[in-house]
Amino acid sequence: MAQHVHQHANHGHEGDHLVRNHHHHDGVFHTHAPVDKMKQAFALTCVVLLVEAIGGILSHSLALLSDAGHVLTDLAAIGLSWYAMVQAQKPPNDTMTYGYHRTGILAALSNGVGLIVIAIVIAWQAYGRLHHAEPIDSTWMFISAGVGLLVNLYLGLGLRSEDNINVRSAVLHMLGDAAASAAVIVAAVVIAATHFYMIDPILSVLIALLIAFGAWRIVQQSVGILMEGTPKGINLREVAETIRSVPGVCDVHDLHVWSITSGRNALSCHVVIDGDQTIRHSQAVLRDMEHRLVHLGIGHVTVQVEDAEHPHGGSILCCDDPAPEHRDTAK
Numbered sequence: 001m002a003q004h005v006h007q008h009a010n011h012g013h014e015g016d017h018l019v020r021n022h023h024h025h026d027g028v029f030h031t032h033a034p035v036d037k038m039k040q041a042f043a044l045t046c047v048v049l050l051v052e053a054i055g056g057i058l059s060h061s062l063a064l065l066s067d068a069g070h071v072l073t074d075l076a077a078i079g080l081s082w083y084a085m086v087q088a089q090k091p092p093n094d095t096m097t098y099g100y101h102r103t104g105i106l107a108a109l110s111n112g113v114g115l116i117v118i119a120i121v122i123a124w125q126a127y128g129r130l131h132h133a134e135p136i137d138s139t140w141m142f143i144s145a146g147v148g149l150l151v152n153l154y155l156g157l158g159l160r161s162e163d164n165i166n167v168r169s170a171v172l173h174m175l176g177d178a179a180a181s182a183a184v185i186v187a188a189v190v191i192a193a194t195h196f197y198m199i200d201p202i203l204s205v206l207i208a209l210l211i212a213f214g215a216w217r218i219v220q221q222s223v224g225i226l227m228e229g230t231p232k233g234i235n236l237r238e239v240a241e242t243i244r245s246v247p248g249v250c251d252v253h254d255l256h257v258w259s260i261t262s263g264r265n266a267l268s269c270h271v272v273i274d275g276d277q278t279i280r281h282s283q284a285v286l287r288d289m290e291h292r293l294v295h296l297g298i299g300h301v302t303v304q305v306e307d308a309e310h311p312h313g314g315s316i317l318c319c320d321d322p323a324p325e326h327r328d329t330a331k
Contacts, residue, residue, distance in 0.1 A: 035082065035085050035086065037158060037159060038078060038081055038082040038085060038159075038167075038170070039082065040155075041078050041155045041159070041170070041174070042075065042078045042079060042082060044151050044154075044155060045071060045074050045075050045078055045151070045155070045174075046075065047147075047151065048071050048074075048147060048148045048151045048152065048177075049068060049071040049072055049074075049075060051144050051147045051148070052064055052065075052067055052068035052071055052144045052145070052147070052148050053065070053068045054144070055068075055140045055141065055143060055144025055145070056068050056144065058137060058140045059136055059137040059138070059139075059140035059141040059144070060134050060135065060136050060137065061136045061137075061140075061141045061184070061187075061188075061200055062125055062126060062129050062134075062200055062201055062204050063141075063180075063183075063184050063187055063200045063201075063203045063204045063207065064141050064144055064145060064184055066122040066125070066126070066180075066204045066207050066208070067145065067148060067177060067180045067181055067184055067207065069118055069121070069122065070115075070118060070122075070173070070176065070177050070180060070207070070211060071148065071177055072118075073111070073114050073115055073118050073173060074152075074170075074173040074174060074177055076110075076111070076114060077107075077111040077114075077170045077173045078170050078173075080107035080110060080111060081104070081107055081108075081111075081167060081170040083103070083107070084103040084104035084106070084107040085104065085167075087100040087103040087104075088100050088101050088103055088104055088261070098260050101260050101261035101264065102225070102226070102260070102261055104167075104261055105222050105225050105226060105261055106222075106226075108168075108218055108221075108222045109218075109219060109222035109223065109226070111170070111173065111215075111218065112215040112216070112218035112219035112222060113215075113219060114215075115173070115211050115212070115214070115215035115218075116211075116212055116215045116216065116219070118208075118211060119208040119209070119211040119212035119215065120208070120212075122204055122205075122207060122208040122211070123204075123205055123208040123209075125201075125204065126201040126202075126204035126205045126208065127201075127205075128201075129200065129201035129204070130198070130201045130202070133197040133198050133200070133201070134197065134200075135197060136191055136197055136200055138188040138189070138191040138192040139188075139192075141184060141187070141188040141191070142185055142188035142189070142192075145181045145182075145184035145185045145188065146181070146185060148177060148178070148180075148181035148184075149178055149181035149182050149185065152174045152175065152177045152178035152181060153175075153178045155171075155174045156171050156174035156175040156178055157175075159171045159174070160175070168218075172214045172215075172218060176210055176211055176214050179210060180207045180210065180211075183203050183206065183207065184203065187199045187200060187203045225258075225259045225261065228256075228258035228259075229258065230257050230258070231257065231258065231259045231265050231297070233297065234257050234265065234296065234297060234298070236255065236257060236316075238296065239255065239257060239267070239293070239296055239298070240252055240255055240316045242292050242293065242295075242296060243255075243269065243271060243289055243292075243293075245292070246285055246288050246289045246292065247285070247288070248273050248274070248277065248281065248282075248284075248285040248288075249271050249272070249273055249285060249289070250271075250272040250273060250274070250308065251271070251272040252269050252270065252271050252272070252316060253269070253270050253272075253316050253317075254268075254269055254270040254304075254316075254317075255267070255268075255269040255316045255317065256268050256269065257298060260300065264299070264300065265297055265298045265299065265300070266298070266299075266300035266301075266302075267293060267298045267300070267301050267302070268301075268302040268303070268304075269302075269303055269304070270303075270304040270305075270306055270310075271285075271289070271303055271304070271305055271306070272306050272307065272308055272310070273285060273305060273306075273307065274307070274308075275307030275308065275309065282305050285305075286303055286305075289301070289303065
């Protein structure tokens with residue numbers, strides 16, 4: 001006996017009732033991203049870019065121009081995030097059966113790679129300045145960085161609670177730029193008091209390292225989702241034991257857990273049950289399994305039900321080699 005049964009946490013059936021009335025969401029669902037806030041963030045970031053670019057030119061500060069370069073990537077990040085959020089609201093169709101949720105992951109990956117490139121450019125420019133320090137107008141430096149600090153703190157803190165990797169990548173840009181602006185302000189005060197111009201390229205290198213570190217984390221997480229790796233916080237062995245603990249389930253194999261997008265985890269597996277059980281009883285087993293998996297942060301479940309005679313490998317993971325019976329047939 002082998003039957004495919006698909007339980008989706010968002011469909012209007014009994015499984016939907018289990019999930020929506022459950023108090024432990026654990027990242028299974030998330031609200032629609034704040035599109036209006038991203039529109040506002042895009043407009044205000046344009047203002048910051050203009051102020052810091054002009055301020056950097058007038059003050060001859062590489063640190064401030066570096067921060068303006070970071071703001072330019074902020075603008076691209078916010079624009080991509082805004083676009084991705086609009087795309088993610090599109091319903092699934094025949095060609096995109098999961099919808100457009102991974103548009104946000106692609107945007108986050110692009111943002112991360114762009115930031116790493118910017119960090120390398122900043123570090124290279126700073127290296128040149130370390131050998132030939134230039135006089136800097138600390139007043140323009142202070143004013144321009146102050147505007148950047150206030151705007152980026154306002155935007156970053158307003159969006160930091162969103163459980164969405166795409167939004168978090170944009171927030172990382174904002175908070176990273178706020179930190180860089182704060183450092184530029186400190187550097188402006190030091191230059192005004194001591195005329196120690198070397199602090200400008202030194203600070204630029206620190207800004208580059210800050211950018212690169214945060215960007216690398218975003219790239220790693222984005223690649224993990226695109227490669228359909230096991231989501232962070234999900235223990236595959238624990239998931240297998242949870243499935244086996246359901247009364248009526250004898251074993252589980254071909255187990256996969258992945259993220260459709262950040263906060264939306266999915267699972268597929270084959271479970272072995274008694275071949276004499278009725279379809280009604282197997283449905284009760286599936287409902288119980290679905291309910292337990294919600295506790296582990298998995299809300300989209302696809303299960304193939306088999307009896308003990310159905311050929312399969314001995315591992316809970318998918319095996320590339322066919323079962324012995326299939327190999328004999330192939331010969």
